[in-house]
Amino acid sequence: MRQSEETEFYQQVLAICLTAGRLMIVGGSEMYRVEDTMLRIARNAGVRDPRVFATPTGVFMSLAGGELSQMIQVRERNMNLELVDRVNGLSREFANHELDFAELRDQIEAVETTTPSFPLWLQVLGAAALSATLMVLFMNDYDWINFPAAAGVGGLGFLAYVWFKQMTRIRFISELLATIVMGLLTLLLHRLFPVTTVANILIGGLMTLVPGLALTNALRDLFMGDLLSGVVRLFEAGLTAVSLGAGVALVIKFFGA
Amino acid sequence: MIIWLQILINITFSYIASVGFALIINVPHRALNFAGINGVLGWMVYWVSFRAHFGRAIPNLLAALALGIFSLLFARIKKCPVTVFNIPGLVPLVPGVPAYLAVRALLIGETATAVTMLIRVAVVTGAIAVGTLLATMLMERDYHLRRAWRHYKAR
Incomplete structure (x- = not known):
């Protein structure tokens, strides 16, 4: 009887740790931090010899010297640092005994649904501001003609990206389509106002x-020794660059620069 | 353009850019302002050393080093993971645009431009990664030194 109770507790610890790890990977954390947090939760729950192997597409964990193990798949990865912060904070509270195990379980399960995100209009505004200001910083020639154009294209393109991302599960199509939208918008602006420069916008x-x-994150993972996750992220970044370049090249090919 | 105006524009714009990106990646509310300040610090280190003709790799390394140290400090003040400050701060530096330009040049058929851009991506990415890791290492050493000092004083 005693044995089965312990087994059940261990299974619960595994489930919590894996959920925490998955949430952190979805939020875009570095791998060593994911593994660190999971091990910390397990040790603070009083489990003997926890072991973790985290990759960007799946997490494996075993407890009690490998007697029990579970894994979880990670299907989507994006940047959501609030998730990372929440999980990190919860694990820290658990370590300081401000939460007991049941509370930790409830809160970590709630994190995914209750984490607030900024309203879409604010995100679009952020995208517009980012596009316009970084264009000026990068070009280093302080051109104010393309400033509002870049803001408009950046904001609308980001909106298109969010929309396409909700529509399809195929990863890189949404980037490609959003880039095509941006390319078309830019060309339209250039037709209307010939003083603007297509490349800068x-x-x-x-x-x-x-x-x-x-x-950068991929390289950091590589340098920290998480070779597998570094390579996976490097490849993901490469594919993103390919879909952006392809989108723009398509627009330019068919509609002229 | 006069230099003061340039500095002012660089400071405000890097702040706006970092906060804008922080909004997109859903940085916790309490960290937004510091993420912006971090972006300004990193970009100004890069801008000044780039204008001092340090080439392309060294300014990026220095900026990433400064960003790493400040992010670790901010992380201790605000009790957030380091990533929360580091990622928005790095946004003005990372070589996303050369990566896209490389692929575009390749698809249009300008192979020479593509190779130049790819090498630039490699150099800048490497410099930023090394800078960040150096910052992490320095802070680790600092932590160990302080602990050793406390042990020493306790004895």
């Missing part, structure tokens, strides 16, 4: 989608 507008951060 596109660079600004694409700022929200370009895989610069994904590349």
Whole structure:
């Protein structure tokens, strides 16, 4: 009887740790932090010899020297740092004995549904501001003609990206379509106002989608020794770059620059 | 353009850009302002050293190092994971645009441009990663040193 109770407790610990790990990967955390948090939760729950192997597409964990193990698949990954912060905070509260195990379980299960996100209009505004300002910073020639154009294209392109992402489950199609939308918008603007420069507006507008951060994170994972996850993320970044480049190249090919 | 105006524009714009990106990736409310400040610090380090003709790799490394150190400090102040400050701060630096330009040049058939851009992506990404890791290492050393100091004083 005693034995089965213990087994059930261990299964619960596994389930909590895996959910926490999955949420952190969905939120875009580094791999060593994911593994660290999961091990910390398990140790603070009083489990002997926990082991973790986390990759961007799946997490494996075993307890009590490998007697019990579970895995969980991670299907979608995007950036949502509020998730990472929440899970991290909960694990810290658990470590400081501000939460007991049952409370931790309820709260971690609630994190996915209750985590607030900024309203869409604010995100679009953020995308527009980001596109316009970074265009000026990058081009380094302070051109104010393309400033509002980049803001408009960036904001609308981001909106299109969010919309396409809800429509399809295929990963890189939404980037491709959003880029095509941006390309068409830019060309339209250029036809209406010939003083604008297509290349500059596109660079600004694409700022929200370009895989610069994904590349940097991939390299950081590689340097930390998480070779598998580094390679996976490097490849993901490469595919994103390909779909952006392909979208723009298609538009330019068929509608002229 | 006069230099003061340029500095002012660079500071405000890097702040706006970092906060804008922070909104998109859903950074916790309490960290928004610090994420923006972090972006300004990183970008200004990059901008100044780039204008001092340090080339392309060294400014990125220095900026990532500064960003890493400040993110770790902010993380301790605000009790958030380091990533929350680091990622929005890195946004003005990361080589997303060259990556896209490389693919575009390749598809249009300008192979030479594509290779140049790819090498630029590799150099900048490597510099940023090394800078961030150096910052992590320094803070680790700092932590160990402090603990050793406390042990020493307790004895």
